Amino acid sequence: MRILVVEDDKDVAGFVVRGLKEAGHVVEHADNGRDGLFLAASESFDAVILDRMLPGGIDGLKILETLRGQKNHVPVLILSALAEVDERVKGLKAGGDDYLTKPFAFAELLARVEALARRGKSEGPLTKLVVEDLELDLLSRQVKRASQKIDLQPREFRLLEYLMRHAGQVVTRTMLLEGVWDYHFDPQTNVIDVHVSRLRQKVDKPFPVPLIQTVRNAGYMLRAEPV
Amino acid sequence: MDQVSPPPPLEEAGWGEGCVPPGSAAVRTPPPNLGPLRGPSPQGEGENPAVAAAPPEPPPRRSPLSLFRSAGLRFAAVYALLLAASAAALAMFLWWSTAGLLDRQTEAAIHADAQGLSERWAEGGLPALVLTIEDRLAGNVDDDAIYLLVDPMMRRVAGNLERWPAVVHQAGLWYELPVRRAGITSLARLQRYDLPNGFHLLIGRDVQVRAQLRTLLTDALLWALVIVGAMATAGALLVRSLFRRTLANVSATASAIAAGDFAQRVKLSGRGDEFDQLAETINDMLDRIGRLMDGVRQVSNAIAHDLRTPITRARTRLEDAALHAQSPEELRAAIERATADLDGIVAVFQALLRIAEIEAGSRRSAFARFDLAPSLADVAELYGAVAEDRQVALDVEAPDQVPAYGDRDLVQQAVANLVDNAVKFSPPGGQVRLRATATAAGVEIVVADQGPGIPASDRTRATERFFRGEAARSTPGAGLGLALVQAVAQLHQGTLRLDDAAPGLRAVLTLPAPEEARG
Numbered sequence: 001m002r003i004l005v006v007e008d009d010k011d012v013a014g015f016v017v018r019g020l021k022e023a024g025h026v027v028e029h030a031d032n033g034r035d036g037l038f039l040a041a042s043e044s045f046d047a048v049i050l051d052r053m054l055p056g057g058i059d060g061l062k063i064l065e066t067l068r069g070q071k072n073h074v075p076v077l078i079l080s081a082l083a084e085v086d087e088r089v090k091g092l093k094a095g096g097d098d099y100l101t102k103p104f105a106f107a108e109l110l111a112r113v114e115a116l117a118r119r120g121k122s123e124g125p126l127t128k129l130v131v132e133d134l135e136l137d138l139l140s141r142q143v144k145r146a147s148q149k150i151d152l153q154p155r156e157f158r159l160l161e162y163l164m165r166h167a168g169q170v171v172t173r174t175m176l177l178e179g180v181w182d183y184h185f186d187p188q189t190n191v192i193d194v195h196v197s198r199l200r201q202k203v204d205k206p207f208p209v210p211l212i213q214t215v216r217n218a219g220y221m222l223r224a225e226p227v
Numbered sequence: 228m229d230q231v232s233p234p235p236p237l238e239e240a241g242w243g244e245g246c247v248p249p250g251s252a253a254v255r256t257p258p259p260n261l262g263p264l265r266g267p268s269p270q271g272e273g274e275n276p277a278v279a280a281a282p283p284e285p286p287p288r289r290s291p292l293s294l295f296r297s298a299g300l301r302f303a304a305v306y307a308l309l310l311a312a313s314a315a316a317l318a319m320f321l322w323w324s325t326a327g328l329l330d331r332q333t334e335a336a337i338h339a340d341a342q343g344l345s346e347r348w349a350e351g352g353l354p355a356l357v358l359t360i361e362d363r364l365a366g367n368v369d370d371d372a373i374y375l376l377v378d379p380m381m382r383r384v385a386g387n388l389e390r391w392p393a394v395v396h397q398a399g400l401w402y403e404l405p406v407r408r409a410g411i412t413s414l415a416r417l418q419r420y421d422l423p424n425g426f427h428l429l430i431g432r433d434v435q436v437r438a439q440l441r442t443l444l445t446d447a448l449l450w451a452l453v454i455v456g457a458m459a460t461a462g463a464l465l466v467r468s469l470f471r472r473t474l475a476n477v478s479a480t481a482s483a484i485a486a487g488d489f490a491q492r493v494k495l496s497g498r499g500d501e502f503d504q505l506a507e508t509i510n511d512m513l514d515r516i517g518r519l520m521d522g523v524r525q526v527s528n529a530i531a532h533d534l535r536t537p538i539t540r541a542r543t544r545l546e547d548a549a550l551h552a553q554s555p556e557e558l559r560a561a562i563e564r565a566t567a568d569l570d571g572i573v574a575v576f577q578a579l580l581r582i583a584e585i586e587a588g589s590r591r592s593a594f595a596r597f598d599l600a601p602s603l604a605d606v607a608e609l610y611g612a613v614a615e616d617r618q619v620a621l622d623v624e625a626p627d628q629v630p631a632y633g634d635r636d637l638v639q640q641a642v643a644n645l646v647d648n649a650v651k652f653s654p655p656g657g658q659v660r661l662r663a664t665a666t667a668a669g670v671e672i673v674v675a676d677q678g679p680g681i682p683a684s685d686r687t688r689a690t691e692r693f694f695r696g697e698a699a700r701s702t703p704g705a706g707l708g709l710a711l712v713q714a715v716a717q718l719h720q721g722t723l724r725l726d727d728a729a730p731g732l733r734a735v736l737t738l739p740a741p742e743e744a745r746g
Contacts, residue, residue: 103573185640194612
């Protein structure tokens with residue numbers, strides 16, 4: 001995927017660019033708002049990672065508003081040290097698709113950017129999600145694995161749905177907390193792990209190949225091969 | 228009399244100016260850019276006692292210019308101005324209704340005379356006119372009428388004046404001059420009328436008595452002016468000192484606080500007046516600032532002390548790895564552990580910032596009515612799995628609908644923190660009860676566990692940031708959970724109460740209903 005990183009801090013930018021390249025992405029980097037806006041507006045990207053406070057007179061929100069004003073709907077992840085709820089709301093209102101506060105774990109950033117870029121490509125409403133021999137029917141709300149029906153609680157269904165929609169991608173605990181529970185704060189205890197392990201009991205335990213993989217220091221991933 | 232400025236004559240026109248010390252008092256109010264005009268010289272010395280008295284008063288450290296920015300002085304000036312303006316208006320009315328009236332009566336009488344005489348002239352010519360004049364002189368009881376009819380050679384034909392006054396040379400003008408009549412000189416008001424055939428007629432009234440009255444009145448009014456000036460000055464000084472005295476209290480408190488004595492508060496006079504209200508508002512503000520400052524101090528102390536431990540740990544791990552790691556794997560493992568430590572520190576910072584954000588109260592604008600029941604169910608669902616894992620029963624007891632008012636996310640987070648604590652401190656086989664009741668006064672959320680609880684002596688401190696009870700030492704956490712709940716409660720003007728559940732802890736979070744709902 002082609003990703004634009006607009007970030008003025010040399011260390012952070014270098015770290016992010018290197019990491020994204022290692023993950024197999026093509027990365028462009030701009031270290032000020034003017035260049036960032038120029039690149040974002042003139043070239044095509046799958047996702048943009050945007051810092052908010054930038055030198056060069058044009059800050060991140062300005063870039064975002066300009067892009068959205070030009071009907072440019074490239075997925076944008078705002079990466080900012082401004083962590084207050086109001087700031088987050090401001091960023092999302094300006095057209096940001098996701099908001100990650102500094103300091104951040106690279107795994108979190110990568111997972112979120114990949115999720116964003118993939119989302120931009122999804123075609124039409126789905127009625128059925130399939131990963132290997134696992135099937136999730138969004139209309140009848142039924143889950144089958146190897147043609148065997150699996151009974152899930154509503155929340156477990158949503159958790160599995162989220163994992164399946166992001167199959168093959170890393171999904172972090174925060175992403176699950178936000179996407180499945182709509183919680184936007186740190187629950188302190190490892191609640192997510194407990195819920196995932198319960199889901200595993202139902203989806204993986206009775207079958208020879210486990211699908212829900214734990215990604216060390218990052219989160220989870222749904223796919224057949226162990227990570 | 229020397230108080231009045233010399234140049235304008237003491238006539239009607241001059242009076243208006245002469246009696247306006249306010250005009251000069253007003254000089255003190257204009258914007259500062261007029262400042263240079265002021266000062267001792269151009270305005271004259273004695274003209275305005277208020278100005279003369281004011282300059283020696285300025286507080287020693289102020290320049291003369293800043294004196295005019297003093298609100299006390301401005302109020303004083305306004306007082307003086309108002310007093311002088313009303314006095315001037317009164318004096319003018321008095322003058323108009325006495326001296327002015329007399330003048331107008333005289334003029335009306337002369338006009339009437341002239342009218343009558345000109346009719347006589349038209350009817351009977353010169354003889355009739357002469358006769359009429361003599362008649363009128365004879366019938367003039369007050370002996371104040373003056374007539375003089377002269378022929379073209381300016382020789383007297385009839386009347387009670389001996390000679391035609393030389394200055395009276397134009398018809399239609401009013402003359403006021405001394406005339407000599409029957410050996411006595413007195414003041415007369417005269418008008419000249421030119422008759423056909425070169426005859427001239429002078430009609431007038433002796434106004435000696437009226438002139439005396441007018442002088443008397445003028446004197447009286449001028450003295451009144453002096454008195455008004457003095458009273459305006461005295462009143463202005465009084466107003467200013469009153470103003471200063473009322474402000475001195477607030478000012479002294481503010482200075483003391485500026486100097487570092489934050490315990491000072493504005494004293495109330497007990498009269499419950501506007502100044503008392505102001506003082507109360509200021510005191511409330513100071514209390515709030517004090518609380519905020521305590522909070523900040525507490526937090527910075529906590530950061531200094533409590534974050535030192537995890538930072539030390541991370542640092543030690545890194546240094547230890549740098550010095551002693553035998554293999555890349557060991558090094559990597561140490562770095563990962565240190566990163567996890569740092570993540571923990573970041574989490575603490577985020578929690579601190581969030582509490583600060585809540586305490587700042589800016590989120591109150593997002594308050595709305597919401598149903599708490601689904602939020603409670605969500606929390607119970609989220610922690611239910613964890614509780615079950617630890618063999619703790621999590622029981623929820625709530626009506627189908629719990630109408631609440633506030634910030635849904637924050638309340639949910641507060642409840643989540645309470646449940647998190649309860650589950651964390653529950654012994655295996657224990658029970659955690661989450662109960663919500665809605666009353667007219669608001670919502671009461673109770674979270675009770677069967678854990679070690681918090682000893683009564685620690686309960687008040689349990690909601691402080693970074694406070695960790697004895698029982699909490701061995702469990703993970705930074706001691707910020709209850710602090711956040713407390714902040715959320717305060718934001719909603721509710722309370723967080725910690726009770727003994729015997730055994731265990733019972734946390735009671737109350738959120739009042741919005742004012743209008745309580746009625």
